Amino acid sequence: MTQTSDASTGKKRLFLRSWGCQMNVYDSHRMADVLAPLGYAPVDAPEGADMVILNTCHIREKATEKLFSELGRLRVMKEARRAEGQEMLLAVAGCVAQAEGAEITARAPYVDLVLGPQSYHKLPELVARVSRAGGHVIETEFPTEDKFDHLPEASAPQGVTAFLSIQEGCDKFCAFCVVPYTRGAEYSRPAASVIAEARRLVGQGAREITLLGQNVNAYHGEGPDGREWSLARLLAALAGIEGLERLRYTTSHPREMGDDLVAAHRDIPALMPFLHLPVQSGSDRVLAAMNRGHRAEDYLRIVDALRAARPDMALSTDIIAGHPGETEADHEATLRLIERVGFAQAFSFKYSPRPGTPAAGAPGHVDEATKDRRLAEVQALLRAQQAAFNASKAGQAVDVLFTGPGRHPGQLSGRTPWLQPVHAEAPAAMIGRLIPLRILAGHPNSLSGELLHPPNPEQHAA
Ligand code: 5AD
Numbered sequence: 461m462t463q464t465s466d467a468s469t470g471k472k473r474l475f476l477r478s479w480g481c482q483m484n485v486y487d488s489h490r491m492a493d494v495l496a497p498l499g500y501a502p503v504d505a506p507e508g509a510d511m512v513i514l515n516t517c518h519i520r521e522k523a524t525e526k527l528f529s530e531l532g533r534l535r536v537m538k539e540a541r542r543a544e545g546q547e548m549l550l551a552v553a554g555c556v557a558q559a560e561g562a563e564i565t566a567r568a569p570y571v572d573l574v575l576g577p578q579s580y581h582k583l584p585e586l587v588a589r590v591s592r593a594g595g596h597v598i599e600t601e602f603p604t605e606d607k608f609d610h611l612p613e614a615s616a617p618q619g620v621t622a623f624l625s626i627q628e629g630c631d632k633f634c635a636f637c638v639v640p641y642t643r644g645a646e647y648s649r650p651a652a653s654v655i656a657e658a659r660r661l662v663g664q665g666a667r668e669i670t671l672l673g674q675n676v677n678a679y680h681g682e683g684p685d686g687r688e689w690s691l692a693r694l695l696a697a698l699a700g701i702e703g704l705e706r707l708r709y710t711t712s713h714p715r716e717m718g719d720d721l722v723a724a725h726r727d728i729p730a731l732m733p734f735l736h737l738p739v740q741s742g743s744d745r746v747l748a749a750m751n752r753g754h755r756a757e758d759y760l761r762i763v764d765a766l767r768a769a770r771p772d773m774a775l776s777t778d779i780i781a782g783h784p785g786e787t788e789a790d791h792e793a794t795l796r797l798i799e800r801v802g803f804a805q806a807f808s809f810k811y812s813p814r815p816g817t818p819a820a821g822a823p824g825h826v827d828e829a830t831k832d833r834r835l836a837e838v839q840a841l842l843r844a845q846q847a848a849f850n851a852s853k854a855g856q857a858v859d860v861l862f863t864g865p866g867r868h869p870g871q872l873s874g875r876t877p878w879l880q881p882v883h884a885e886a887p888a889a890m891i892g893r894l895i896p897l898r899i900l901a902g903h904p905n906s907l908s909g910e911l912l913h914p915p916n917p918e919q920h921a922a
């Protein structure tokens with residue numbers, strides 16, 4: 461098999477496409493890192509690429525169909541390249557790869573490599589196997605060894621706001637969810653390696669780090685002292701890193717919201733007053749059918765405790781409309797819970813059966829029209845809450861971390877502590893800095909603001 465390279469750079473071109481969650485985006489960066497020593501450099505289109513990796517997501521609808529239609533398009537490019545005597549290695553990674561395995565190469569025999577999320581550190585070896593032997597390689601085992609330990613250090617700087625994966629997998633087995641089957645058992649990365657990566661990110665210019673995990677608040681990694689560290693303990697250690705201004709973590713499960721983590725929101729100023737905490741439903745019947753392991757009142761108690769610990773705490777959530785067994789009364793209970801909490805932001809989905817999950821085979825599936833209507837009601841309420849939350853910031857002084865240029869010349873964009881996007885006129889030198897702004901207006905999806913202390917033009921005259 462010929463391996464060609466970009467004549468101008470001597471590099472092989474790698475195109476990575478990522479669907480789904482932040483964990484997948486993070487994993488895609490790491491796959492690029494692990495392939496860099498083999499001469500692969502990322503490009504932003506699949507045309508003419510030497511290798512294409514599709515990093516898939518299986519959590520909601522039609523992931524498999526989307527994948528095969530994308531593969532169909534890539535097949536044409538691969539054949540065109542082959543006609544020119546060149547190769548395009550095609551790899552499918554992520555949760556669809558994990559779930560479908562050999563099904564993928566059976567339906568799309570031109571795919572060279574199928575690899576699950578636990579195997580990314582083996583990419584160089586797998587690529588070599590494909591290149592040497594031809595044929596497909598399918599790698600969807602859950603090896604006991606630690607993928608994190610085998611991945612190289614992140615190379616490309618992520619910028620002002622960076623993501624850091626600290627935990628993977630899930631043992632919760634919510635009835636609707638594929639994650640426990642595709643990402644495997646819960647695993648926490650040792651604290652020392654998390655802290656080392658955080659220091660490196662800050663050294664490369666990160667001012668905000670978001671810790672990632674499917675069940676991030678279930679974190680229980682080995683500490684440098686040999687003891688098990690909770691997420692609260694890890695956050696306290698990370699908060700000590702010079703130059704790191706903001707910390708966040710996502711996604712959390714209500715069952716893992718321990719007292720120490722609630723207290724961390726009181727005690728660690730760098731920990732932002734915004735939490736994504738999926739509730740899924742406001743009905744105890746549905747929560748039980750979902751195997752969530754908590755009731756509506758448990759969720760409300762956590763929200764109250766967080767707000768007592770940090771009065772400016774804002775919440776985000778995930779809601780599923782029309783889970784099997786959901787009645788009109790259950791749906792009403794969800795609307796009431798949303799009203800009671802008042803979310804700053806939220807994601808809501810129509811239930812879609814994931815093959816192999818308990819909910820897919822459960823009785824009481826809700827018809828599509830009812831699911832659509834319930835989702836629309838949930839979304840109308842959540843949209844109004846988000847708009848009200850954004851509007852409530854108008855007139856306030858808020859610290860904004862500027863992350864890059866804004867929509868218009870002379871503008872920068874940034875984020876509030878509550879993750880709201882903000883646009884304001886500001887000099888480019890403020891990118892990467894926390895700057896106090898006065899919020900002028902709250903729009904449905906963003907805020908506009910002005911510098912509280914505009915630079916003095918006289919100072920610049922000289
Ligand atoms: N149907 C609809 N939504 C789902 N989610 C997970 N599985 C399903 C499904 N089968 C949603 C949950 C989860 C979010 C990431 O995706 O709300 O929190």
Ligand code: SF4
Nearest residue numbers: 630632633634637639
């Ligand atoms: Fe899926 Fe539930 Fe695990 Fe979240 S906690 S990843 S919804 S099984």
